[in-house]
Amino acid sequence: xxxxxxxxxxxxxxxxxxxxxxxxxxxxxxxxxxxxxxxxxxxxxxxxxxxxxxxxxxxxxxxxxxxxxxxxxxxxxxxxxxxxxxxxxxxxxxxxxxxxxxxxxxxxxxxxxxxxxxxxxxxxxxxxxxxxxxxxxxxxxxxxxxxxxxxxxxxxxxxxxxxxxxxxxxxxxxxxxxxxxxxxxxxxxxxxxxxxxxxxxxxxxxxxxxxxxxxxxxxxxxxxxxxxxxxxxxxxxxxxxxxxxxxxxxxxxxxxxxxxxxxxxxxxxxxxxxxxxxxxxxxxxxxxxxxxxxxxxxxxxxxxxxxxxxxxxxxxxxxxxxxxxxxxxxxxxxxxxxxxxxxxxxxxxxxxxxxxxxxxxxxxxxxxxxxxxxxxxxxxxxxxxxxxxxxxxxxxxxxxxxxxxxxxxxxxxxxxxxxxxxxxxxxxxxxxxxxxxxxxxxxxxxxxxxxxxxxxxxxxxxxxxxxxxxxxxxxxxxxxxxxxxxxxxxxxxxxxxxxxxxxxxxxxxxxxxxxxxxxxxxxxxxxxxxxxxxxxxxxxxxxxxxxxxxxx
Numbered sequence: 001x002x003x004x005x006x007x008x009x010x011x012x013x014x015x016x017x018x019x020x021x022x023x024x025x026x027x028x029x030x031x032x033x034x035x036x037x038x039x040x041x042x043x044x045x046x047x048x049x050x051x052x053x054x055x056x057x058x059x060x061x062x063x064x065x066x067x068x069x070x071x072x073x074x075x076x077x078x079x080x081x082x083x084x085x086x087x088x089x090x091x092x093x094x095x096x097x098x099x100x101x102x103x104x105x106x107x108x109x110x111x112x113x114x115x116x117x118x119x120x121x122x123x124x125x126x127x128x129x130x131x132x133x134x135x136x137x138x139x140x141x142x143x144x145x146x147x148x149x150x151x152x153x154x155x156x157x158x159x160x161x162x163x164x165x166x167x168x169x170x171x172x173x174x175x176x177x178x179x180x181x182x183x184x185x186x187x188x189x190x191x192x193x194x195x196x197x198x199x200x201x202x203x204x205x206x207x208x209x210x211x212x213x214x215x216x217x218x219x220x221x222x223x224x225x226x227x228x229x230x231x232x233x234x235x236x237x238x239x240x241x242x243x244x245x246x247x248x249x250x251x252x253x254x255x256x257x258x259x260x261x262x263x264x265x266x267x268x269x270x271x272x273x274x275x276x277x278x279x280x281x282x283x284x285x286x287x288x289x290x291x292x293x294x295x296x297x298x299x300x301x302x303x304x305x306x307x308x309x310x311x312x313x314x315x316x317x318x319x320x321x322x323x324x325x326x327x328x329x330x331x332x333x334x335x336x337x338x339x340x341x342x343x344x345x346x347x348x349x350x351x352x353x354x355x356x357x358x359x360x361x362x363x364x365x366x367x368x369x370x371x372x373x374x375x376x377x378x379x380x381x382x383x384x385x386x387x388x389x390x391x392x393x394x395x396x397x398x399x400x401x402x403x404x405x406x407x408x409x410x411x412x413x414x415x416x417x418x419x420x421x422x423x424x425x426x427x428x429x430x431x432x433x434x435x436x437x438x439x440x441x442x443x444x445x446x447x448x449x450x451x452x453x454x455x456x457x458x459x460x461x462x463x464x465x466x467x468x469x470x471x472x473x474x475x476x477x478x479x480x481x482x483x484x485x486x487x488x489x490x491x492x493x494x495x496x497x498x499x500x501x502x503x504x505x506x507x508x509x510x511x512x513x514x515x516x517x518x519x520x521x522x523x524x525x526x527x528x529x530x531x532x533x534x535x536x537x538x539x540x541x542x543x544x545x546x547x548x549x550x551x552x
Contacts, residue, residue: 002123003036005044006057010112014061014252016070030343031063031305050327053244055123057116058251059324066304066341074308074320077250077273082257084147090264091153095189096196096209098235099151100242100270102228103142103257104249110221117219120248128241128326129210130416132185135232135241136210138198140217142225145200149259151231153194161205162215172197172208181212198229242271243323273323275308278334282315285335290347293338301341307334329408363463366519366551367445370465373489374443377482379467382444384425387415392424396537398502403451418449422466423503423546427530430470431538438542439471463521466548468530470540476508476529479545483512483527486549490518504528504546518551525549 012018025035028045033054036044045060053059065071086101109117121137129135156172163170163179170178172195176186188210189195198206205214209231219226228245232238246256258269286293298317299309308320319334328334339347371381387407392414394401405418419425422444429442447461465486469478480496487494492514499511509528517523527547535544 002049002052002055002127003044003046004055004057004060004119004123005042006060006116007042007112009041010057010116011061011064014058015064015068017068019068027064027067028060030345031060031067031340033060049127052124052127052241052326053248053324055127056120056248058248059244062251063306066306071306072303073306074275075247075251075306075322077247077256077323079256079258079271079273081269082147082259084149084259086149086151086259086261088261088263089150089152091194092151092196095153095192095194096231096233098233098238099198099229099231099261100238101149101230101259101261102242102246102271103225103259104228104246104254105142105225105257106253106255107224107226107249108252109219109223114219114221120245124241124244128237128244129232132210133188134234135230135237137241137245138207138209138213138217138229138231139219139245140206140213140227140229141219141223142227143223144216145204145206145227146202148201149206149227150199150201151229152197152199154197156195159197159205161208163208163212164215164218166215175208175211179212185211196231198231239270239272240324240326243273244326246271247273247322247324271323275323276321276328277310278319278321278328278331280317280319280331280334280338282317284331285338288332288335289339289342290350291342298338301338302334304341305337307337366463369490370445373486374465374467376489377441377485379441379443382426382429382442383446384422384429384444385415386418386447386449388419388424389414389416392428393417393419393421396427396534397421397424398531398534398537400502405449405451420448420450421548422446422448422464423468423548426466426468426546427534427538427540427544430468430540430544434540439469439474441467441469443467463551464548465551466546468544468546470542470544472542474529474543474545476545479527479529479547480510482545483525483547483549486547487512487514487523490514490523492516492518492523499526499528501526501528503531503534505531512547512549521551523549523551 028035032048032051034046036046047054082103088099121139124137125132154172160169160171163175175182176190196209204216206217207213207229230238230242250256258271261268261270282293282295282298285298295311295315295317299311302309302319306322310318312318321328404420407416426442426444445465448464450460450462484494494512495515496510496512499509500506501509509526511526514523525548530544530546
């Protein structure tokens with residue numbers, strides 16, 4: 001999870017008052033943080049990724065002002081139109097189609113502020129940007145460039161500029177090949193014939209998103225006015241990111257201005273700092289929090305966490321959500337903020353007034369029967385997270401990407417989707433334990449999640465059993481024998497057929513199914529020898545054989 005470090009003095013400067021350090025240390029966890037470390041000068045605080053607005057000292061101070069009664073309720077931001085246009089090249093629609101711009105005048109980057117802005121930018125790249133794949137940010141010295149600005153698809157061999165932290169002009173392709181940031185993030189754009197580029201009216205380069213900014217617009221402590229660009233593949237995430245950055249600057253006196261982004265088919269003004277509304281039923285809040293509340297109480301507690309409120313009739317409160325709050329998606333999210341505003345420490349724990357007789361869940365009985373079979377065959381059980389990422393799940397397994405359940409606000413860039421298979425988790429485990437002696441025989445019993453249009457929720461859980469074996473002589477005959485033994489121990493007759501699966505060697509993979517149902521479930525799957533490319537993608541050195549069975 002992201003960790004920010006700031007000096008007490010920097011926080012007090014934004015707050016406008018100084019508070020005792022021990023009081024601050026008690027208060028920060030109440031707004032959703034974990035104190036990582038602190039001393040007499042600095043404090044290191046860890047926040048959940050669902051609150052990227054807390055990744056700057058200004059964002060933390062904004063909420064603390066509500067708790068301290070310095071400023072309560074919805075923050076107000078004055079936004080002026082700059083009347084500056086940004087022209088968006090239609091050729092970018094399949095490369096990196098969305099962009100948002102904002103201007104901030106009267107910034108102060110002296111002292112620790114410049115470092116904090118850079119760290120804030122990188123934290124947002126990680127939390128919202130999925131390591132720049134989804135969102136990338138550029139912050140530029142506005143005084144060295146001239147409007148209007150152009151976001152274009154550029155020829156990588158005919159366009160060049162001096163990238164940040166470099167003295168040599170390079171073509172766009174050379175940046176991907178030679179510059180450190182270029183090599184780190186080349187995979188995001190190198191498959192395209194043209195690369196994204198932001199230039200001003202003189203043709204001077206501001207940025208090559210999502211790779212690197214230009215040295216020309218580098219920020220210094222003397223910078224007074226900044227231009228912020230946010231590009232990406234998700235328009236909502238792009239606009240949310242810009243809102244978070246702009247409002248953070250506004251908390252310390254920055255003057256905000258919008259720009260006109262001209263697409264081929266529409267023009268939008270960014271940023272859009274209009275708050276949203278969410279209806280809250282006070283009865284629902286009482287039920288979930290467990291305390292008596294009036295509409296006035298709800299409005300007061302929301303004010304503590306800087307959310308506005310309008311009291312309506314029949315116990316309904318309209319919560320007014322500030323533009324930087326990307327985490328509020330449902331009524332229950334607002335109710336959580338009511339509890340935060342009330343203060344969790346004041347909530348008294350209670351034992352439920354019920355009594356039950358426990359019985360083992362029938363689903364666990366089935367899982368345990370599968371475990372007994374595999375453990376009896378000498379396998380060790382692993383348990384991996386249901387969350388994985390596209391690279392491990394698709395690219396490393398040589399599988400084409402398809403529809404999947406993704407995480408709207410992932411905790412980290414390596415946990416961005418719900419798994420549809422167990423095998424890549426087993427491969428990750430083998431990679432982490434490749435220093436251990438061979439042979440290694442592992443298995444996992446777990447659920448995967450599919451998108452399904454026939455279900456109202458559009459998702460369905462499916463039980464799977466998967467296993468993997470690695471040693472110097474692992475082969476198809478061995479894995480066939482293992483799967484056959486599993487079927488025999490489950491009292492099933494196995495039927496097999498030829499099967500081509502991209503994760504396995506062609507001709508050394510088979511499809512399998514049971515001739516009859518097991519406890520009303522169809523049993524299907526596949527097994528074989530893993531493709532050498534898959535093995536090397538997980539940095540393994542010995543043959544791997546694997547199987548996966550589905551119970552549906």
